[in-house]
Amino acid sequence: MKPLIIIYGSTGTGKSDLAVELATRYNGEIINADAMQMYNGLPIITNKLTTEEQRGIPHHLLGSIELHEDPWVVTQFKKEATRIISEIRGRGKLPIVVGGTSYYLDGLLLKGLVEDQPALEGGAHPEAMLAKLREVDPVIADKWHPNDARKIRTSLEIYFATGRRASDIYAEQRIKKESKWASKDTAQTHGLGEILLFWLYAQREVLNERLDQRVDKMVRSGLLGETAEVYDYLQQRLAAGETVDRSKGIWQSIGFRQFEPYLTAVKATPDAGPALAKLKEAGIEETKAATRQYAKYQVRWMTMKTIASLQEEKLLDRLYLLDSTDISRWKQEVLEKGVELARQFLADEQLPPPTDMSDTAREVLAGSVERSNREDTPCRKTCDICQKTLLTEELWQAHITSRKHAKAVRGAKKRMLIPAHAVPSRSLVAVEPEPSEQDSKQHQ
Incomplete structure (x- = not known):
């Protein structure tokens, strides 16, 4: 064994x-x-x-x-x-x-x-990667959300490593898996x-409360000191003329990004007490939200x-x-x-x-x-009001009947910024629908 x-x-x-x-x-x-x-x-x-x-x-x-x-x-x-x-x-x-x-x-x-899989050169912009993926593998490009830089990057890496489209490899593996089992x-x-x-x-709900308490404990234990170390390290590299890809690695750690405005303000105006306190509190709350x-x-x-x-x-x-x-x-x-x-x-x-x-x-x-x-129905629809792209019909329907979308529709109508073609018909009658759990499934 x-x-x-x-x-x-x-x-x-x-x-x-x-x-x-x-x-x-x-x-x-x-x-x-x-x-x-x-x-x-x-x-x-x-x-x-x-x-x-x-x-x-x-x-x-x-x-x-x-x-x-x-x-x-x-x-x-x-x-x-x-x-x-x-x-x-x-x-x-x-x-x-x-x-x-x-x-x-x-x-x-x-x-x-x-x-x-070889890694793509650091710093590649998500839009540029998606454009290249649409060129070499349009099938898989249509499957991924435009903001999902990791999947887009991985699909390109597969293509460059093998000379074959990821969509073709996926299809072959599905056939082999079905035959195997x-x-x-x-x-x-x-x-x-x-x-x-x-x-x-x-x-x-219980975990969220626990995570909030953990962030408070991290702050008491020296979280701000560590974020300051990361901030100083970043500034040193930038001052040396290095290109830093902040879309991955330690720069994406929860805590650093959320406190960066506070750290920047501390370096610029270290004596701005009330303003710094406000930025610090905002960093704590954003760290909690990101952790949840x-x-x-x-x-x-x-x-x-x-x-x-x-x-x-x-x-x-x-x-x-x-x-x-x-x-x-x-x-x-x-x-x-x-x-x-x-x-x-x-x-x-x-x-x-x-x-x-x-x-x-x-x-x-x-x-x-x-x-x-459950097999969802593939589609690709973009909500012009919320600026979100949904990849299945189920997620699209959940989105346009969600409380968040209805609120955005009301706000846009008040500002008279909604073009007639941009409002799904169901949105016009969605006064105050209950929030949908499925709405959270859309890819961030």
Whole structure:
């Protein structure tokens, strides 16, 4: 048996704590799969475990790249993580992969498009990349949202690496996958060995409050000092005439961008007390909002992408949702259940159905599977009022009947800026519709 444990979950759910507990009890070593935590230093911004919290457990890919380096592409992470997994097993120990960067975990667990993708030159503008993608692969270009720079970039990298269109490769892989699994009922093993998956989940309202409190704690612990370090480092590079691509890497870390106006003002007018205090408070609130939005994005990725892929590869019966909503019951609901499942897994005992873990597990997993099985109707429509592009008919209908869109329509009508052709017919009668959950699914 070549066991491997992988822990998914949004920020603030206790993934790292569970990983350390499992590693302590079952002779494990931990591999970090959080893109920001791969950067050296900045423990508060990237929310790294302290040395004391690591409890002597070896942690790999934690603080392993420098601030000036680009974040790793998925294939780079997969190659290095696979090598480390093999080394950990060679020492007779249990590899545990944990992190919030779901596309790293998916890339490790699920077979990617190509084995080696070159990175495009830093600084490439999203509009320029999209124009090039439309030239070389119009099919895949129409599939991606114009603001989704990561997917656009990846599709171009695939084309330049292979000389083939990503849309053609996707189509071939779908055919192969359907053929591969047509004669198999279950996936007993995986290329990485036998796998146990955990998904730490918390209800949004409760988690949001927890995340707000965590940001306040980060501020008290020195968050502003770290953001100032990053700001000074950026100014040094710019002063040296370097070109800095701020669309990726540490510059996208939550906290730095939100406090940058405050830091700029501090350098310009350090004695402007009331004004600086206002900018500081705005930075705190924006950091909280960005953290909540990121957690929402992580859950959406899990429910709409990862679960669909696990279902296709017959691995869904190895995914166990552990409910960390009530932090006072974290020991009973997350730790004890996770430890027992890991014991059964390592002893090669029969594992219980994932839906038996809790009512939350049953409801969330069933809902996620239902959504992943639902086929949306492709379309490409742009709301001229809200300046948003929707890629399915379902998302379009949800948008034009949403409270946010109705409010924008009323505001634009008051300003008399709505051209007649720009208002969908349903918008004219949407006085105050209830907000739609699906409206949040549009790609940011």
